[in-house]
Amino acid sequence: MEGRELNRPWWERVLDYVYSPYCPGCGRPGIYGLCEICRENVAPLRIPLTDYCTVYAGGEYSGPLKKAVLCCKKAEQTYLSYALANFIAKALPEHLKGSQRVFCVPMPANKKRRLERGFHLPELLARRLCRHFDSWIYAPQMLRLKRDLPPQKALTRHERFMNVRGAYEPGEAEGAYIVVVDDVMTTGATLFEAAQTLFKAGALRVDGIVIACA
């Protein structure tokens, strides 16, 4: 099954008249998401985390891809999430694009942080990927945060792994094929913990999908 291009809702087209779109990588006007030239400078990555979890990234967290993520998160240009979802969908391996049922889970975020920002990029991406692939099911209930996570930013690699230990609660994962969607992977601590939680709950396989990998 080939993924179809996502159609943006009518109200976002109306917004085009207010915010002129441009390539977040180089600033070329009239383009949604990364332009062809910027896309050529980004190479998809496959990072094996465990034997049941591989992380698929659109590319390295630098250059045009980093600019696109920052535009999406900081400048709240959430329309870019359509373009980014299309972009990472193309980088996925064939077995994920097949007809088998895939539960697509956004990486959970702290409630407070989510409310402050008003949107959660992994959620937008996960929803959009599910519209891209017919056999994917949006399943945020599959993974919940048991407690608020202190910010990971200032922590060392080891501290990041400790910080997220036991933080997630799995849903009905028995026998499921799951992908966990996040925006940027740094050490892989959160994705590792999420994958391990779901695998222990009986998931057959848990892969990660991120826009970029730092």
Ligand SMILES: [Zn+2]
């Ligand atoms: Zn560009």
